[in-house]
Structures are given as structure tokens and as C-alpha cells.
Amino acid sequence: MKFKLMELLRQNARLTNEQLAARLGITAEEVAQLLSELEASRAIYGYKALINPDAAGEEIVEAIVEVHVSPTRGEGFDGIARRIYRFPEVRSLYLMSGGSDFLLFMEAKSLKEIAKFITEKLATMDGVKETQTHFLLKKYKQDGVPLDGEESLERLPVTP
């Protein structure tokens, strides 16, 4: 039930407790109870809108940065990860297998801001050996949703 509830919210976090209850066949009170448990365990750690600033005419620049670092004894990658992700510019940070150690997702108002962060903060940080920055050119699909709209299904209104 918990998993089904999470899946429903993942598709649409604005469903009311009553709507969720109808979809799950339980009461709204039970939904509220489950939600508080999920939130307490941080299985659900937030509710946010999926936004596409582009469509609203707002310019933002996004970059994905490959970061090579030297892990430290005792803390491994975690210590340096924490030093990096505490910068608010960093939206997501993942430890990766393969080519680079970290994959860092960031966004800013301009290219200049991103360059400033990387050259002044990130590249100069103790333990950071190398960075490689990729700027995002176009988004096709994000969070499971195609940004040019979902395809519609045209069915006849009544069929046997």
C-alpha cells in the first residue's frame, strides 16, 4: 500500500487525501496516517512541481559536471561530497561508477555564473583533481514526462 501511494504521488503530488483514498480503496484518514509515516522516514522527502522555465520565457542555464576527486581515508567520498553539495548551486550530486567519480547537476541564471562557481569554488577545492563541464542544450524528456507534451489517444466515444 505504501509503495502504491508513493507511486500515485510520484505521478501527481497534488491529489488530495480523498482522491488518493478513492484510488487505493482505503479511507482518507488511513492515507493521512501513511503519509505521515512516509514523511517521517523520509521515504517521501518533499513535494515539488515539475517546472519548465523555458516555456515561461525564463532563461536558465544548466550544466552537468563530471568531477574527479581524491577520496580521503576514513571518509572515502562522503566528506568531499558534503563539501560540494552544500553549495546551493548544486541541485543534485551522485557518486558514479565508470569514468568520473561524481556527476554534479547545477543551474544558474547565466553561463558566467556557472563558470564562476566551477573555476572559483569547485576546481580549487582540496581533493578535486579535475572537472569537465557539459552545458545542456535542449531537454526532451524530464522526470518521465516528454516536454513537448504527451501524445493523445483519439478514441470513438462509444464502441461495443
Add this chain to the structure above:
Amino acid sequence: MTVQTTSQIATKIARRVAELPPSGIRRFFELVLATEGVVSLGVGEPDFQTPWTIREQAIYELEKGKTTYTSNYGLRELRVELASWLARRYGLSYDPDTEIVITVGGSEAIDIALRALLDPGDEVLVVEPCYVSYAPTVILAGGTPRYVPTFQEEGFRLNFDRLREAVTDRTKALVVNYPNNPTGATLRQPDLEKLIRFATEYDLLVLSDEIYAELTYEGHHVSLAALPVAKERTLLISGFSKAFAMTGWRLGYLCGPAELIAAMVKIHQYTILCAPTISQYAALEALRSCDEDVAAMREEYRRRRDFIVKAFNELGLPTLTPDGAFYAFANIKATGLTSEEFCTELLRSQKVAIVPGTAFGPSGEGFVRASYAASFERLELAVEGLSRFLGK
């Protein structure tokens, strides 16, 4: 050159076609089409797109130029894959070379099966309420349909006493459809065993339309032909429309004893030649890699089913929980309205479309069919409309 008036031209129409009653759904259909902004639960097809992997495979095959006829029986690769899929899913064993023909939907399978079997005057038992095409197809094949009713009090399951009463010495076959459109009923193993004993006793063939088999919510679908001795008198009718959300691809199949299939392929080869080639390649991909897509659609239908059945019952319209397919068949007798009045008034006053039970046979009177192959939002809107309509 003679100029004919319309009515003169109409006299040219074969009598059995002219006399065929128009589809019960047709009149209501026109009304729905003429109404704007309808919330429709009247649709008998999935509201999912065909899984992308199937569509992408079809595009790839088109690029490779797969644009020619296939064997009359259908692409051999597909028949082999289908045989092993039927074995894996339902424990069926069909020889892909002689016991399977790929058709233009389950619709064509029903048609060629009946046409290959019926001589003028032969009778076919049609268990109703049922899918709209059985009785007309029997008539077009020159036979006579004999309706055998099922009832809500009996869970819309087969009643063998009633079936026995309908048998005559001209009865050749029986059409059953489980999971059922429109009632959602399924048959359990003991009923299936009785069915085969009944068919054996009267030496009847059974046309078993199992097109909704993959959409079974309680337990696992038991295919009639998987029962001992059943295979030799069963014609399995099914297709890709419902399970894989592939209605527009027009692809189905018919499985049965080799001699019967050969007779049916005779009709198929002269009237159809072969099922659409590109759809056959698409179906191959469906069988190979869509188990999870099918399971996900089934789970979504189940969730909607639970919602709508509960809502109907709470609104005072007794509705059994359907074990399969995607229809809820609600009893509206307490309103004092006929099925058609109910649906017409509901459409006029609330712009909610559901289908009168009478479209599915005489014992559909007093019932309406709501399809839950519609988004949850739509189901909620429909229930709100229904609730206002009933003054609740």
C-alpha cells in the same frame, strides 16, 4: 441506362442483410456523437497507447521493407511465438503449422469460424448478455442464433439447465465469452468442466472468445482448451486488441483442431488473404517483450474497477465485482427506467455516456455497461454526474 431511386436500390440488398437489426449501440452512439463535452465510459477499447516497444518495432520492420503478403495462416514466426506464449500463459498446446491462423482481429476469427461451420438452419447457442457481433455473425453465416440468458443473481455464469432447454437437433455450436463483455464474469474450472461435458453430451463445438483473458483480476484465467478432451471441440478466439492495447492494428487469432482450421483458412485465404503484415511483426514484439506492460495495465484497470464498483453500489445500483475485462455492469432496475431511458437521460442531463445493457442482448434490460478503460479523473467525473442524476 436506368435511374433507380434509393428505395429501388435498397431492394437489391440481400434479405438476410436487410433484415439484420441495426446494432443496438448505433442509435445511442449517434446521440453521443451529437453531444458536446461528453464524459464517456462507453468505450470498449483500452485507454492506453500501444506500448512504445511494439510501435518502434513496427517502424523498424517498415523501414526494412516488410510490406508483402505473409502465408495465409499468418507469419510462421508469429505462429511459433504465439504457440509458445499460449503454452506459457495458459498451458495450451497448439501446433503452429496446422492449428493456428492469424486473423484480422478476433472479429474475423468469429466470422470465419461460424461461416466454416454453419449450414442453413444450423443453430448456435449464444450466451447473453454478450458482445454485439455473435448473433449477427451467425445470421450472416446462414445460421440461427438461439439466445440463452444469464442472470446477475447467478453471477452471470452459465446455467446448464437453461442451456439444455435451448438445444435442438440442429444445434451445432455454442459461443461463450469469458472474461465477459459486458458483465465482467469469468468461469472457474468446475464450470468449464461442466461446459465441456455438456458440449460432449450434445456433440457441440464451443467457440470460446477469450480476448480479455489477460485482463483477469481474480486468480489466473483458465483457458477452455487447456482442459482434458476439451481441445478437440473448442475453437479458441482471441487477439491482441485488449491485452496489448492494439485495437487499431486489427490482429487476432483462431486456434483449434487442424481440420477445422484448414476449413476456416479456406475462407480466410479467399476473402482476406492474410492479416496485415506489419501488424503481425508488431504482435511478435508484443508476445516477446510486453509481459510487464500488460501487468501494469492490468493493475491500473483493477484499481479503477474497485473504485467504480464501490461507487455504483453506494449509489444504489447493484453491481457485481467483475473478475475480468474492463466493464462494470450495473443494475438500474430500482430507478424504474429502462436501460435506454436511463442512458439517454443521463447523457442529456449530465453529459455522461454509458451504454444501455440492451445493446448486449434481451437480458441486458435493466442494466447499463460502464467501461473503466478511462482515466481515474474521468471515472470520478462520471460518478459525480451519475450521483447528481440519481439525486444523491
